[in-house]
Amino acid sequence: MLTREGCLARRRRLWEATAGTIDAIVITQPESLVYFAGFRASPFTFRSSESSAALILLPDRAILIADDLLDPYLAESHVDATAAFSWYAGERPAPHRGDRLVEAFTEAWPRTAGSRLGVEYASIPAGILDGVSGISDDQAFEVSNIDPIVRELRRAKDADELALLRRSARAGEAAHAAALDRMRPGMTELDAFLIVQEAAVREAGEPVQVYGDFVASGGPDAIEPPRTPRLRNRPIRAGELLLLDFSVVVHGYRADFTNTFVVGGEPTARQRAMADACLGALAAGEALLGPDREARAIDAAVRGYFASLKLDSYFQSHSGHGLGLGHPEPPFLVPDSDETLAVGDVVALEPSINAPEVGLMRFERNYLITENGCELLTRHRLTLTP
Numbered sequence: 001m002l003t004r005e006g007c008l009a010r011r012r013r014l015w016e017a018t019a020g021t022i023d024a025i026v027i028t029q030p031e032s033l034v035y036f037a038g039f040r041a042s043p044f045t046f047r048s049s050e051s052s053a054a055l056i057l058l059p060d061r062a063i064l065i066a067d068d069l070l071d072p073y074l075a076e077s078h079v080d081a082t083a084a085f086s087w088y089a090g091e092r093p094a095p096h097r098g099d100r101l102v103e104a105f106t107e108a109w110p111r112t113a114g115s116r117l118g119v120e121y122a123s124i125p126a127g128i129l130d131g132v133s134g135i136s137d138d139q140a141f142e143v144s145n146i147d148p149i150v151r152e153l154r155r156a157k158d159a160d161e162l163a164l165l166r167r168s169a170r171a172g173e174a175a176h177a178a179a180l181d182r183m184r185p186g187m188t189e190l191d192a193f194l195i196v197q198e199a200a201v202r203e204a205g206e207p208v209q210v211y212g213d214f215v216a217s218g219g220p221d222a223i224e225p226p227r228t229p230r231l232r233n234r235p236i237r238a239g240e241l242l243l244l245d246f247s248v249v250v251h252g253y254r255a256d257f258t259n260t261f262v263v264g265g266e267p268t269a270r271q272r273a274m275a276d277a278c279l280g281a282l283a284a285g286e287a288l289l290g291p292d293r294e295a296r297a298i299d300a301a302v303r304g305y306f307a308s309l310k311l312d313s314y315f316q317s318h319s320g321h322g323l324g325l326g327h328p329e330p331p332f333l334v335p336d337s338d339e340t341l342a343v344g345d346v347v348a349l350e351p352s353i354n355a356p357e358v359g360l361m362r363f364e365r366n367y368l369i370t371e372n373g374c375e376l377l378t379r380h381r382l383t384l385t386p
Helices: 004-018 030-037 068-076 097-108 126-133 147-153 159-182 189-204 269-286 295-308
Strands: 024-027 054-058 061-067 081-085 116-119 142-145 209-217 241-250 257-262 320-322 329-333 346-349 352-355 359-362 365-370 373-376
Touching (some): 004 024, 004 030, 004 054, 004 159, 030 054, 030 061, 054 097, 061 097, 068 081, 081 097, 097 126, 159 189, 159 241, 189 209, 189 241, 209 359, 241 359, 257 359, 269 295, 269 346, 269 352, 269 359, 269 365, 295 320, 295 329
Parallel strands (some): 024 116, 061 081
Antiparallel strands (some): 024 054, 054 061, 241 257, 320 329, 320 346, 346 365, 352 359, 365 373
């Protein structure tokens, strides 16, 4: 869970970033509710189905509004006040859940909040804006989009955010180790997912979400990876590559790291050469990680390494990206990026090769950008051989 101190610090930085141009802020994006208030309804209970919430930020207080089925999560949030409205009590049919939030928000809106509103354009319900605007006929509201501000603030991770990212990394490491130990020819991509999910949940000690790529390819019959993400339930043949690139979501935060290995056999010379190329490209990018480094320069180092081996045509993806509450999120390590790495960024490097005679392979690690360079956050085995 995020801490009260962390949420307060993030709200202070938000107010500082608005530079006195806003009187009140409305937060409705689910990731932002986590970020600024520590509010996240569990996806593993019926209570969160079609649920939503809204956060009112004033310079001196924070008010979180949601229905009373979400009481357990309201109680865990880090705000000054909560307003829980009745939605469904099992006595009469439930109305539209979002409509009730709009009504409750309008009722809870402080009449002295001022007329300069900061909102998240991409997520705020139109009904909330209409409700606030209709409170006073003689007050014209000035609405500003704070999405760009929030997007930039989320890059520098606080200590409580890093704690959740480290928990995600430990669960992912356990899951990678379990897959290396347990995958055998005849098992399927779905089996790989189940192994990963079980190990991640056990390591996390609570239900967690797992998503990502579980792709078998190559091998003696040159099985091609699917064009659309899906878990195939066909037996994996001995000698095929299995790419495991997944995230474990812990209270909204996720690491994202990859290994590719051969199922039931020894790697071929060509597979070893391609894996060495990927790991060399990873090292080339890693050597440049640090504050004030251009994202496109890191991408160029990865691509340049592949080009030096005349393998650049097989690298058909980005070199990396940021991580946190989203995936991917800034900064983006791509050729046309104008972004610069900063202290507090958490980034992934993920060089890959997709060669018809080899298959699809990717190797990925996560890093925290520090004042002196970077800290490796993920310590799973990067190996073709279980």
